[in-house]
Amino acid sequence: xxxxxxxxxxxxxxxxxxxxxxxxxxxxxxxxxxxxxxxxxxxxxxxxxxxxxxxxxxxxxxxxxxxxxxxxxxxxxxxxxxxxxxxxxxxxxxxxxxxxxxxxxxxxxxxxxxxxxxxxxxxxxxxxxxxxxxxxxxxxxxxxxxxxxxxxxxxxxxxxxxxxxxxxxxxxxxxxxxxxxxxxxxxxxxxxxxxxxxxxxxxxxxxxxxxxxxxxxxxxxxxxxxxxxxxxxxxxxxxxxxxxxxxxxxxxxxxxxxxxxxxxxxxxxxxxxxxxxxxxxxxxxxxxxxxxxxxxxxxxxxxxxxxxxxxxxxxxxxxxxxxxxxxxxxxxxxxxxxxxxxxxxxxxxxxxxxxxxxxxxxxxxxxxxxxxxxxxxxxxxxxxxxxxxxxxxxxxxxxxxxxxxxxxxxxxxxxxxxxxxxx
Amino acid sequence: xxxxxxxxxxxxxxxxxxxxxxxxxxxxxxxxxxxxxxxxxxxxxxxxxxxxxxxxxxxxxxxxxxxxxxxxxxxxxxxxxxxxxxxxxxxxxxxxxxxxxxxxxxxxxxxxxxxxxxxxxxxxxxxxxxxxxxxxxxxxxxxxxxxxxxxxxxxxxxxxxxxxxxxxxxxxxxxxxxxxxxxxxxxxxxxxxxxxxx
Numbered sequence: 001x002x003x004x005x006x007x008x009x010x011x012x013x014x015x016x017x018x019x020x021x022x023x024x025x026x027x028x029x030x031x032x033x034x035x036x037x038x039x040x041x042x043x044x045x046x047x048x049x050x051x052x053x054x055x056x057x058x059x060x061x062x063x064x065x066x067x068x069x070x071x072x073x074x075x076x077x078x079x080x081x082x083x084x085x086x087x088x089x090x091x092x093x094x095x096x097x098x099x100x101x102x103x104x105x106x107x108x109x110x111x112x113x114x115x116x117x118x119x120x121x122x123x124x125x126x127x128x129x130x131x132x133x134x135x136x137x138x139x140x141x142x143x144x145x146x147x148x149x150x151x152x153x154x155x156x157x158x159x160x161x162x163x164x165x166x167x168x169x170x171x172x173x174x175x176x177x178x179x180x181x182x183x184x185x186x187x188x189x190x191x192x193x194x195x196x197x198x199x200x201x202x203x204x205x206x207x208x209x210x211x212x213x214x215x216x217x218x219x220x221x222x223x224x225x226x227x228x229x230x231x232x233x234x235x236x237x238x239x240x241x242x243x244x245x246x247x248x249x250x251x252x253x254x255x256x257x258x259x260x261x262x263x264x265x266x267x268x269x270x271x272x273x274x275x276x277x278x279x280x281x282x283x284x285x286x287x288x289x290x291x292x293x294x295x296x297x298x299x300x301x302x303x304x305x306x307x308x309x310x311x312x313x314x315x316x317x318x319x320x321x322x323x324x325x326x327x328x329x330x331x332x333x334x335x336x337x338x339x340x341x342x343x344x345x346x347x348x349x350x351x352x353x354x355x356x357x358x359x360x361x362x363x364x365x366x367x368x369x370x371x372x373x374x375x376x377x378x379x380x381x382x383x384x385x386x387x388x389x390x391x392x393x394x395x396x397x398x399x400x401x402x403x404x405x406x407x408x409x410x411x412x413x414x415x416x417x418x419x420x421x422x423x
Numbered sequence: 424x425x426x427x428x429x430x431x432x433x434x435x436x437x438x439x440x441x442x443x444x445x446x447x448x449x450x451x452x453x454x455x456x457x458x459x460x461x462x463x464x465x466x467x468x469x470x471x472x473x474x475x476x477x478x479x480x481x482x483x484x485x486x487x488x489x490x491x492x493x494x495x496x497x498x499x500x501x502x503x504x505x506x507x508x509x510x511x512x513x514x515x516x517x518x519x520x521x522x523x524x525x526x527x528x529x530x531x532x533x534x535x536x537x538x539x540x541x542x543x544x545x546x547x548x549x550x551x552x553x554x555x556x557x558x559x560x561x562x563x564x565x566x567x568x569x570x571x572x573x574x575x576x577x578x579x580x581x582x583x584x585x586x587x588x589x590x591x592x593x594x595x596x597x598x599x600x601x602x603x604x605x606x607x608x609x610x611x612x613x614x615x616x617x618x619x620x621x
Binding site for chain 1: 491492493494495496497498501522556557558559560561563564565567568571589590591592593595596600602
């Protein structure tokens with residue numbers, strides 16, 4: 001029962017095509033345990049992580065209506081697939097007469113690895129991994145908790161079914177910020193500014209947001225405590241104030257200001273003090289994000305007429321380019337909480353959600369969409385997908401490339417975009 | 424070096440500092456940077472490139488090469504009346520993903536400058552916009568560059584920078600709906616809104 005764990009441990013090993021092919025060949029011959037085994041294994045894991053991992057087959061039975069759909073949705077965007085009993089590696093049975101009850105058991109499994117070789121499946125005796133019942137809150141909340149319990153039990157990693165997102169809801173002339181469950185349900189309007197409001201960003205670990213509002217005519221950054229509703233105008237320098245991004249420890253805020261004549265990356269303390277200009281280009285920078293260790297700020301720029309991702313030390317210094325080989329015009333980077341990946345939007349005709357190792361390298365396009373934001377599990381992304389003239393939010397499980405649209409807020413004429421995952 | 428121009432600039436600087444000191448609220452919690460001078464929004468009325476210390480220099484186009492020309496403080500013309508029609512014909516259009524004013528669009532900025540010369544009490548707000556073929560915050564930055572680029576041209580034409588406000592709407596305010604080049608080319612633009620005192 002080990003093989004499903006490999007995609008949970010992506011590594012940052014460089015991945016040259018020749019070595020990858022060699023690795024796959026060696027794996028296929030069952031010769032992976034050579035002297036360079038650490039390196040080769042990590043290479044195959046890297047390849048597996050990005051859209052090539054097979055989902056974990058689970059048979060879901062006994063649930064109905066909303067609970068059944070919540071379980072299938074949640075498990076799909078965390079790397080599972082609902083299959084018939086005879087194909088199931090795990091079996092989830094239960095009921096939702098009144099409250100949700102669920103029992104997770106081992107199923108039988110025969111599966112192949114992605115690395116070219118065949119791992120013989122074992123027929124496991126049916127054994128119960130857990131049996132739980134839930135009460136309180138809503139039936140949806142109970143189903144989300146069950147999904148998270150399943151994911152934690154099987155993968156050892158916390159699920160994301162009880163997390164929240166913030167995003168922009170655009171109804172034409174104006175837009176507002178909303179928060180909702182990660183699947184778009186239970187939306188609540190945060191702003192009622194009746195103007196353009198955009199670029200929400202959660203404060204890590206807190207029920208609070210930064211966002212950009214044009215309430216006073218120009219784009220200013222506001223901070224809002226979502227518990228008290230209290231907000232303040234955090235940054236209203238001359239020109240543009242937008243794209244706030246809070247450091248992982250919550251002590252600093254990166255943002256884009258144009259106060260000296262062109263959009264540049266700035267950083268300041270959470271109280272607005274100690275402002276520091278980190279880039280001084282004539283071109284436009286956009287969309288800063290933080291490395292999880294809080295040392296780097298990654299952003300998009302067009303330094304030397306070439307659109308690329310860069311990172312700059314929070315203490316200042318020269319920006320360092322982050323190569324994204326194979327794709328064009330990257331923007332909107334988001335660094336995974338585990339530090340290993342940067343998700344971003346590439347623009348090649350349409351928009352593509354891509355992932356690249358955090359130090360740069362070959363980028364992997366995954367699905368059409370833009371503005372990705374990592375979930376706390378460092379494997380699921382929320383992003384905006386164009387649907388006709390509008391945008392819907394969608395959730396992508398990066399290893400399996402399974403995606404599902406979130407529930408849309410404000411009807412089919414509205415665009416939902418710029419998601420930020422609370423983490 | 425003309426002494427009158429120099430003293431005008433000093434007066435302008437003093438006037439703007441006074442106005443901004445009188446009207447601008449400080450952003451909540453923002454503290455002054457020790458040793459790095461001015462960081463409050465009101466202080467951005469001083470142009471980038473102008474020596475704000477001992478000697479104030481007249482505007483020189485070469486000053487805007489690196490950092491650009493600092494935008495006006497937020498709310499510089501709060502309460503002024505908006506006229507979106509007077510300069511409607513002068514909307515400046517841009518190439519895809521570019522913020523440089525094309526030479527073919529230059530005559531429109533000459534017209535805007537002439538209008539401001541003929542209407543000495545008026546100001547203008549340059550609104551930078553983008554088509555939808557860029558990501559949202561990328562476009563917000565690009566629209567800002569487009570607005571600031573036109574402002575720099577106007578200042579080079581002799582317009583007092585304090586009379587030219589800027590704002591970016593990114594892709595949030597398309598002029599025309601539609602998802603093809605005929606719509607996109609009309610959405611990559613700077614609109615000029617005439618502002619008149621209340």
